[in-house]
Amino acid sequence: MRFRLPTAFAFDRRAVLGLTVLLVLAIGYAAQHFWLGRPHPVAVPAISITESTADPATDGAPAHHPAELxxxxxxxxxxxxxxxxTLPAGSRVADALTAAGGPIPGTDTSTLNLARPLTDGEQILVGIENANAGAPAVPTGPVSLNHSSAEQLDSLPGVGPALAQRIxxxxxxxxPFQSLDQLRxxxxxxPRKYEDLKPLLTL
Incomplete structure (x- = not known):
């Protein structure tokens, strides 16, 4: 003889089982929602504060360079x-010659030291014989305007190196001079200097 549960009891058992499943699902959903919605810590980058050692009076000021000599x-x-x-500091005789357009064709520049460094205020005479010689000798006769050197002209009374160079x-x-009068x-x-020099000159 088999024992059978009442129909109402079997129905209640199924209901309890269904409620249990729903309760488990609800708890699982709540746990998942809680886990996903929890606050997450945010890492804040460390700020390094260093004391500036720059001088405020000079910060941002342009550097000053000495003017080129x-x-x-x-x-x-x-x-x-x-x-x-006007040439840059450190220039040489060759640079001065180039700045002047070079020598006139046929000019002998072998007496010039093209590698010599220049000094401020100096004068370079190109193609003039004995231009850098010592004190000129006193002329013993008339000086030729067309064939004389700077040294010979400098030897005339009242004519210095600058005036000799201008001649x-x-x-x-x-x-070439066509007449002594061109010297004017x-x-x-x-007029006064011309009259003083005229007896001492020739073409």
Whole structure:
């Protein structure tokens, strides 16, 4: 003889089982929702605070560099463009010659030391014989305007190195003197000086 549970009891058992399953699902859903919704710690980057050692008076100020040094030289004689030239410090005679346009064709520059460093305020005479010689000798006769050197012209009374150079420069620019009277056109020679020099000169 078999024992059977009442139908109502079997129904209640199924209901309890269903409720249990629903309860487990609800608890699982709540646990998942709680886990996902929990606050997460946020890492804050450390801020390094260093004390500035820069001087506020000079911070951002542009650096000052000393002005580049330059030389002023006077290059004269048989060059294309004689006169004053401004060259960078450390320049040499070759640089001065280039700045003056180079020597006139046929000019002998073998007496020049092209590698010699320049000094501020110096004068370079190109293609003039004995231009750098010592004190000129006193002339024993008339000095030729068309064939004399700077040394010979410098030996004349009242004619210094600068005026002698201007006479040579005039001769280079205008060709040989055609008359002694042309000497009046040289800057620095007035009527009085011309009269003093005229007896001492020849073409």
């Amino acid at each position: 330059s030389l002023v030289i006077d290059i004269s004689g048989k060059v294309q463009n004689p006169g004053l030239r 040579l420069q005039y001769r280079l620019m205008h060709g 056109h040289v800057p620095g020679i007035g």
